[in-house]
Amino acid sequence: MPELPEVETVVRSIRPLVGRRIVTAEFRNLRILRGGDPDRMAARLAGRRVKEVRRYGKFIVATLDDGSYLMIHLGMTGRLLLGGDAGKHTHAIFTFDKGVLMFDDSRQFGCIEFHEQFPARVARLGPEPLEVTFEEFAAGLARRKTRIKSLLLNQTFLRGVGNIYADEALFRAGIHPMALTARIRKDRARKLHDAVVQVLTEAIEAGGSSISDYVDAEGRKGFFQIHHRVYGRTGEPCLACGTPIRRVVVTQRSSHFCPRCQKR
């Protein structure tokens, strides 16, 4: 489900919780805690006020009033929902002095972690795609020895790009997903940098892409999926040239591309 635009939309939709106080935290599925102690977490969280909620790539980090941090990752199917009823896949329930936040995740690839210090995993991520300079971006391309699709998905290169937006950006830049990064010339690299920024910006404006189950914390779907040019369009005609869109697997992930518009 969630890549940068979806996580950004979720973060914006839970902003009303900033300034609110956590009354109780209930954890129903411990897998989500990745080894964290549920009782200790609940005790540390109770009474804390949310100072700030920020997004780092696909990670959500809430800063609490005592300087501790609550980190949330939505994985593939994670949802944060304000209010509503707990369901089969509701794994955590945060009750605030005003409002309730539920974490729902059918595949359980998401996680919730409590940290006394800023989480190291988040600190190790690469730059934000909407902030990275072209020079940094190009230096990253030249330094790696892999296929461009793999690099775009690598969160230490850029944080937040996932399978949908990698495919969409590569199409817009006219680059084949299997292209080796070191062989991409500067003009193409610049096109790719621009394409990443544009596609993410447009997707945020559309509230993200709702393929099957993504919704924001108010239950609203995104509508960027209607603007996808290659992702999920295998066999359908390329919107630029009419050639059927193809699907190849790169690093175990589906990649959708136009064989005519995207040369290696």
Add this chain to the structure above:
DNA sequence: ATCGGTACCTGCACGC
């Protein structure tokens, strides 16, 4: 140090 393959889960669509 980097890279690709694998594992982790559930649900859905499909063909038989």
Add this chain to the structure above:
DNA sequence: TGCGTGCAGGTACCGA
């Protein structure tokens, strides 16, 4: 109707 297969927006971990 049910069963097997393959696929799905994610990252961590392992061995080469």
